[in-house]
Amino acid sequence: MVVFDLLNSVLPSIFISFTATLLLCFLWSSHAETSVLPDHPLTDGNTIISPGGVYELGFFTPGRSANRYVGIWYHHFTSIVVWVANRESPIPDSSGSLSIAPDGNLVLLDSRQLILWSSNVSLSSNNSTAALLDTGNFVLNNSGDTAWQSFDHPTDTYLPGMKVGLDFRNNVNHLFTSWRSADDPSPGNFTMGMNPDLSTQIFLWKDGEPRWRSGRWNGQLFIGVEGMIPEYMYGFRLSNFQVEQQMYFYYNSFNSTLYYVLSADGLEKQLVWQSETQTWQEIWAEPATECEVYNRCGSNASCRDGADRSPVCSCLKGFVPTSTGCQRRTALSCEKNDSGEDSSGETDGFFLMQGVKLPDLSDWDSDSTNQSKCEESCLMNCSCKAYSFVPGIGCLIWGRDLVDIHEFSNGGNDFYLRLAASEFMDKKVKIPVFLILAIGIPILFALGCIWFLWKFRRKIIGKGCFTPEPSVDHRNSSVGTETGLSGMLVMEGGNNGRRGSKMFSFDAVAAATENFSESNFLGAGGFGPVYKGELPGGQEIAVKRLSQTSGQGIEQFKNEVTLITKLQHRNLVRLLGFCTHREDKMLIYEYMRNKSLDAFLFDKTKRRLLDWKTRYNIIEGIARGLLYLHRDSRLRVIHRDLKASNILLDGSMNPKISDFGMARILGCDGNESTTKRVVGTYGYMSPEYAMQGLLSVKSDIYSFGILILEIISGERNSTYWHPHLYLNLIAYAWKLWKEGNVMEFVDPLIRDSCEVSGVSKCLNLGLSCVQDRACDRPNVASVIVMLEGGTMAQSTPKQPTFAFEQSTSDESTHQGFVSGKSLVITTLSGR
Ligand SMILES: *[C@@H]1O[C@H](CO)[C@@H](O)[C@H](O)[C@H]1NC(C)=O
Ligand SMILES: *[C@@H]1O[C@H](CO)[C@@H](O)[C@H](O)[C@H]1NC(C)=O
Ligand SMILES: *[C@@H]1O[C@H](CO)[C@@H](O)[C@H](O)[C@H]1NC(C)=O
Ligand SMILES: *[C@@H]1O[C@H](CO)[C@@H](O)[C@H](O)[C@H]1NC(C)=O
Ligand SMILES: *[C@@H]1O[C@H](CO)[C@@H](O)[C@H](O)[C@H]1NC(C)=O
Ligand SMILES: *[C@@H]1O[C@H](CO)[C@@H](O)[C@H](O)[C@H]1NC(C)=O
Numbered sequence: 067m068v069v070f071d072l073l074n075s076v077l078p079s080i081f082i083s084f085t086a087t088l089l090l091c092f093l094w095s096s097h098a099e100t101s102v103l104p105d106h107p108l109t110d111g112n113t114i115i116s117p118g119g120v121y122e123l124g125f126f127t128p129g130r131s132a133n134r135y136v137g138i139w140y141h142h143f144t145s146i147v148v149w150v151a152n153r154e155s156p157i158p159d160s161s162g163s164l165s166i167a168p169d170g171n172l173v174l175l176d177s178r179q180l181i182l183w184s185s186n187v188s189l190s191s192n193n194s195t196a197a198l199l200d201t202g203n204f205v206l207n208n209s210g211d212t213a214w215q216s217f218d219h220p221t222d223t224y225l226p227g228m229k230v231g232l233d234f235r236n237n238v239n240h241l242f243t244s245w246r247s248a249d250d251p252s253p254g255n256f257t258m259g260m261n262p263d264l265s266t267q268i269f270l271w272k273d274g275e276p277r278w279r280s281g282r283w284n285g286q287l288f289i290g291v292e293g294m295i296p297e298y299m300y301g302f303r304l305s306n307f308q309v310e311q312q313m314y315f316y317y318n319s320f321n322s323t324l325y326y327v328l329s330a331d332g333l334e335k336q337l338v339w340q341s342e343t344q345t346w347q348e349i350w351a352e353p354a355t356e357c358e359v360y361n362r363c364g365s366n367a368s369c370r371d372g373a374d375r376s377p378v379c380s381c382l383k384g385f386v387p388t389s390t391g392c393q394r395r396t397a398l399s400c401e402k403n404d405s406g407e408d409s410s411g412e413t414d415g416f417f418l419m420q421g422v423k424l425p426d427l428s429d430w431d432s433d434s435t436n437q438s439k440c441e442e443s444c445l446m447n448c449s450c451k452a453y454s455f456v457p458g459i460g461c462l463i464w465g466r467d468l469v470d471i472h473e474f475s476n477g478g479n480d481f482y483l484r485l486a487a488s489e490f491m492d493k494k495v496k497i498p499v500f501l502i503l504a505i506g507i508p509i510l511f512a513l514g515c516i517w518f519l520w521k522f523r524r525k526i527i528g529k530g531c532f533t534p535e536p537s538v539d540h541r542n543s544s545v546g547t548e549t550g551l552s553g554m555l556v557m558e559g560g561n562n563g564r565r566g567s568k569m570f571s572f573d574a575v576a577a578a579t580e581n582f583s584e585s586n587f588l589g590a591g592g593f594g595p596v597y598k599g600e601l602p603g604g605q606e607i608a609v610k611r612l613s614q615t616s617g618q619g620i621e622q623f624k625n626e627v628t629l630i631t632k633l634q635h636r637n638l639v640r641l642l643g644f645c646t647h648r649e650d651k652m653l654i655y656e657y658m659r660n661k662s663l664d665a666f667l668f669d670k671t672k673r674r675l676l677d678w679k680t681r682y683n684i685i686e687g688i689a690r691g692l693l694y695l696h697r698d699s700r701l702r703v704i705h706r707d708l709k710a711s712n713i714l715l716d717g718s719m720n721p722k723i724s725d726f727g728m729a730r731i732l733g734c735d736g737n738e739s740t741t742k743r744v745v746g747t748y749g750y751m752s753p754e755y756a757m758q759g760l761l762s763v764k765s766d767i768y769s770f771g772i773l774i775l776e777i778i779s780g781e782r783n784s785t786y787w788h789p790h791l792y793l794n795l796i797a798y799a800w801k802l803w804k805e806g807n808v809m810e811f812v813d814p815l816i817r818d819s820c821e822v823s824g825v826s827k828c829l830n831l832g833l834s835c836v837q838d839r840a841c842d843r844p845n846v847a848s849v850i851v852m853l854e855g856g857t858m859a860q861s862t863p864k865q866p867t868f869a870f871e872q873s874t875s876d877e878s879t880h881q882g883f884v885s886g887k888s889l890v891i892t893t894l895s896g897r
């Protein structure tokens with residue numbers, strides 16, 4: 067209800083703000099200065115322009131207002147005001163002047179020389195100047211020090227480089243505050259800033275009540291923003307607040323002009339300058355849908371966006387609607403009294419909700435470093451209502467009410483809701499026998515008919531169920547000829563007489579896998595289950611069956627088939643064929659006896675089987691596969707999703723790169739290209755790709771570097787935390803490499819089998835490959851040279867700061883959860 071009222075009151079003001087922004091005008095022609103000096107006040111009609119001509123400071127009149135304000139705007143887009151000094155004390159006429167007071171403070175005086183606004187800081191001397199920088203920051207320089215700056219007193223606009231957030235030293239939370247309306251810069255109803263409870267979430271409040279939240283920061287993005295592509299985040303980072311005693315997010319604009327603004331109608335918007343069209347384009351605004359509005363459906367309920375964007379609320383599983391909201395139907399076993407014998411002491415279970423915006427009010431459990439530990443720790447704690455294990459964050463548990471749950475239509479996290487054991491049992495409903503007979507017999511009869519018809523139909527369509535060419539003989543070859551794929555795929559026929567890429571009939575695949583039986587199930591790949599099979603000739607195959615529900619699967623399927631049929635290399639997995647059968651799409655590969663690298667590398671016992679020599683061979687093999695992809699193949703291909711689970715191992719532990727569903731073919735000239743959709747796996751994505759969508763062969767090199775570090779250490783980059791040093795894998799590798807202590811980085815289980823020089827070479831290579839800047843990373847040809855010869859003077863890697871900063875801030879994030887309980891933060895809004 068409240069929300070609807072809110073929207074009703076907001077809608078007219080959207081219109082007003084729109085028109086008013088257009089009307090915003092400047093009545094006086096400007097005369098540019100460079101700074102405000104004690105003997106040289108800035109009077110109405112004059113402006114200060116930043117040295118590079120980006121921003122301008124002066125007096126302005128917003129919209130239909132009659133008042134004058136001092137503010138900063140884009141020099142070239144005068145209608146976009148990014149900061150206002152005297153929000154609450156407008157000047158009624160054009161008599162105002164901005165000057166340096168005798169005590170050295172900045173002051174805004176009216177015609178009677180009364181102070182309307184002041185920077186109001188205590189200063190040691192009166193030797194002050196004020197200047198506008200190209201970042202948009204207006205700085206008061208007192209005897210050489212920054213005594214005051216506008217970036218510390220933001221209004222409604224969040225510019226690159228601003229550090230606005232929690233200040234632990236002074237116990238204040240600096241916030242952005244919206245304008246009251248487009249005509250009135252005085253503080254409005256909406257504020258935005260860091261969540262004071264140190265959860266690394268950004269909150270938007272209306273009159274102090276939560277209106278929207280971003281979800282926690284996972285080191286790359288906010289997990290509660292649906293479809294948030296790191297590309298659009300332009301390098302958001304969390305401060306290292308342990309050291310700085312301040313918690314804030316800051317961002318770089320990388321080479322584009324953008325800003326965030328909290329509009330008067332309560333939307334946080336991101337605007338980006340489009341140089342082609344010479345306009346500001348709004349590319350992001352929150353809350354975008356009703357379900358994004360904080361706790362729209364109340365506690366213990368979830369919100370789903372309906373067809374017409376209306377919110378659909380439903381109680382969580384195991385909860386039922388009551389007059390007081392959704393309540394648990396069956397008490398958890400630990401909540402029941404011990405005496406209660408009837409519950410038969412069954413332990414609670416967890417119900418998985420996929421793709422959700424995780425509820426607010428979670429606690430971080432630092433001791434649980436993997437999913438199973440997290441689940442166990444939740445079961446042991448009676449007040450734990452749910453848990454989630456989030457890559458980049460770790461184990462989150464919920465002990466308070468479950469509020470603000472949104473079911474995303476894509477993305478989101480896995481959420482494990484704790485329910486009484488009885489909630490998982492099938493409801494036993496007693497049905498009279500005659501009913502069973504009355505309903506059952508006709509159903510059986512109908513099923514019989516359907517089965518009969520279906521059988522009959524297969525007889526008719528038979529061999530041709532997947533292809534117009536009736537040329538396939540199932541009996542002896544089981545492998546069809548290569549044909550067009552039901553018009554879906556156009557493939558070049560008979561290239562180089564290569565074998566493989568045949569079309570298989572569905573029956574042959576089903577027979578080979580014993581009808582996709584449980585016993586042949588190998589695991590779940592990116593887009594569906596994978597089964598083992600055996601062809602009549604005895605050849606073992608792996609069948610990836612793309613799940614029907616995954617719409618993306620089709621694209622990936624086409625991509626993978628077209629690509630991999632043209633690529634043949636001993637370090638790439640070989641596609642034997644494919645099969646389409648109605649909605650079913652399957653890819654048939656050679657079977658890899660040892661499955662994937664991650665099954666060995668990250669397994670407590672199996673990793674021992676990968677001794678140093680084997681690991682070195684694997685690194686070399688991957689490099690050769692990459693060399694082929696990047697340089698030697700007929701197409702130049704970027705894999706885009708290189709990771710341990712995509713490296714398969716054959717019977718002799720030779721690595722083969724697999725999963726080309728996301729791969730991209732490069733133009734012939736081509737290095738860099740920009741992509742709108744960033745896909746890949748966190749932990750393996752290069753910074754420029756994750757943040758800007760910049761794609762090049764060097765993105766694969768970055769992933770390869772991560773793989774090298776993982777292979778040496780046997781640790782997963784995405785979840786590794788050094789227990790005492792609080793470093794992530796890259797930072798830890800860098801530290802040890804710097805100290806010349808490389809053996810320390812090697813998996814302890816295989817340390818005996820390796821020599822220092824080889825490890826040193828690989829670690830050096832790994833660190834070179836994970837450099838922040840793509841141009842600092844070697845290309846794959848030099849990688850091979852480094853691996854083989856070592857004659858080449860080894861390049862000395864620079865400190866990978868991206869990963870480093872990320873790690874320190876993540877670390878401090880976690881520390882904050884632990885130590886932040888006693889903090890008292892008051893709220894201070896921007897002036
Ligand atoms: C600064 O203070 C000194 C005395 O402490 C005074 O003589 C001088 O005029 C002041 N300068 C300005 C610009 O106010
Ligand atoms: C300056 O700050 C003090 C408190 O720090 C306050 O009492 C005073 O009113 C402020 N002056 C102006 C002009 O804002
Ligand atoms: C004022 O400060 C500047 C910068 O520190 C210094 O160069 C200048 O000499 C100072 N002037 C006075 C009068 O103290
Ligand atoms: C303050 O001004 C002095 C002299 O103009 C300059 O050298 C110094 O870098 C400035 N300091 C800051 C923090 O802007
Ligand atoms: C802001 O709040 C006031 C009073 O609480 C209300 O009258 C006004 O309509 C609100 N403005 C917006 C834009 O919601
Ligand atoms: C920004 O991009 C333009 C061309 O797009 C280039 O000329 C300029 O050097 C770049 N600036 C920076 C700081 O990278």
Ligand SMILES: *[C@@H]1O[C@H](CO)[C@@H](O)[C@H](O)[C@H]1NC(C)=O
Pocket residue numbers: 365366390391392393394451467468
């Ligand atoms: C949510 O469910 C819990 C039971 O787990 C109950 O104690 C609580 O009152 C419910 N919250 C609301 C708002 O109904």
Ligand SMILES: *[C@@H]1O[C@H](CO)[C@@H](O)[C@H](O)[C@H]1NC(C)=O
Pocket residue numbers: 402403
């Ligand atoms: C549990 O037992 C205590 C006394 O042992 C009793 O006061 C309480 O009402 C019981 N609670 C339930 C839910 O049965």
Ligand SMILES: *[C@@H]1O[C@H](CO)[C@@H](O)[C@H](O)[C@H]1NC(C)=O
Pocket residue numbers: 433434435436438439
């Ligand atoms: C999870 O971590 C615990 C110790 O923290 C360990 O005993 C357990 O084996 C781990 N489980 C997996 C699957 O790695």
Ligand SMILES: *[C@@H]1O[C@H](CO)[C@@H](O)[C@H](O)[C@H]1NC(C)=O
Pocket residue numbers: 429447448449450463464465466
């Ligand atoms: C149980 O969970 C609650 C809520 O997350 C937490 O506050 C409490 O410390 C936990 N208790 C134990 C013993 O871990």
